Amino acid sequence: IRDRPKSYLADLVRSDGCFHHGIVMPLERKYDIMKKAHCFVIPSSFEAESHADYRFSFPTKLPELIASGRPILSYGPKETAANRILETYNIGIRIHDRSVPKLVDALDNLVTQYQDSIKKFAPVCPITLGRFSADTVRRKLTRILSFN
Numbered sequence: 001i002r003d004r005p006k007s008y009l010a011d012l013v014r015s016d017g018c019f020h021h022g023i024v025m026p027l028e029r030k031y032d033i034m035k036k037a038h039c040f041v042i043p044s045s046f047e048a049e050s051h052a053d054y055r056f057s058f059p060t061k062l063p064e065l066i067a068s069g070r071p072i073l074s075y076g077p078k079e080t081a082a083n084r085i086l087e088t089y090n091i092g093i094r095i096h097d098r099s100v101p102k103l104v105d106a107l108d109n110l111v112t113q114y115q116d117s118i119k120k121f122a123p124v125c126p127i128t129l130g131r132f133s134a135d136t137v138r139r140k141l142t143r144i145l146s147f148n
Contacts, residue, residue, distance in 0.1 A: 030061075039110060039117070040065045044076025044083075046098040063132035066091055069122040071110055075103055089128065091121075 042059060059065070062082055065072055072092035074083050086092045093110065095102050110117055130136060 034064065034068055034070075037068075037070055038114065039071040039073060040068070042072065042074045042076070042082055044074075044080050046077060063128075066128045066132060069118075071114075071117045071121045073106060073110065089131070091128070 042062070042065070059082060062085065066086075066089075072086065073095070074086055074092050075095045076083060078084075078087070078094075078096040083094055083096065086094055093106050095106055
């Protein structure tokens, strides 16, 4: 597997106002970082050979990002697992074309209309918590694996 998303947009995430935390250690710090975040961006590669790596996987933090009630911007092919989940539940801003103007426009709208974005995303939180909680997922898995 290639080194994605580790090197993806590496040169841009060092600019003012944009923080890429990479691997957060110790892991307990992730909650403090997530509490301070204004939004979350999930980038996926548009390269065909990299797309195979993303198609069936999603960030392990996706349920936590959704449950945070913060806006989520997903930038990548529609067929990725993360985008399929976000689309199924009508969550987040999803950009499926490799387009700098669309990305800039989405980020600009998110910043200039931030309070509206928060109002739009926050109501998703309680519903989503029920769908993506560890207990719910455990019950679903138990039903799938049950032979009775």
